[in-house]
Amino acid sequence: MHLSADKIAAMQGVRKVHSLNASAIRIDKSLGDEAGLKNIGIHLISIPPGVKSTEFHTHKYEEEAIYVLSGQGMEVIGDQSQKIGPGDFVGLPAGGPGHETVNNGSEPLVCLVIGQRLSRDVVDYPRQSKRIYRNGDQSDRVEYQHIVRR
Secondary structure (H helix, E strand, O other), X not given: OOOOXXXXXXXXXXEEEEOOEEEEEEEEEEHHHHOOOOOEEEEEEEEOOOOEOOOOEEEOOOOEEEEEEEOXXXXXXXXXXXXXXXXXXXXXXXXXXXXXXXXXXXXXXXXXXXXXXXXXXXXXXXXXXXXXXXXXXXXXXXXXXXXOOO
């Protein structure tokens, strides 16, 4: 399905606050949903100044990518921080280190975010000692201390 620039501009952005971090806020236009995509998520997001898009996390099975359209920010990957701005691309392979996108600029940070939509995934939030197991429409959040590692 074709989405014209005018249609995208007219789409109502949805304010999303991360369930594990009230200061992780983004305005989201789900282009993938609007176009009827089922296996890949494509989101046009705007991150207000002074906040991050999500809680620091890593996916065991899903890959993500970020392309910066406008604004300035910081991509934190593991223990490294990298300045990001218009035209920058960030690839986040499955099983890689944790990451988060932070708007440390003075204007909205606008990015195209792309990610797989696998039926199963495991998402770790290491700063919060939490893990989410997702299986279809069901997801279970557990504390790390309850996870048996083998």
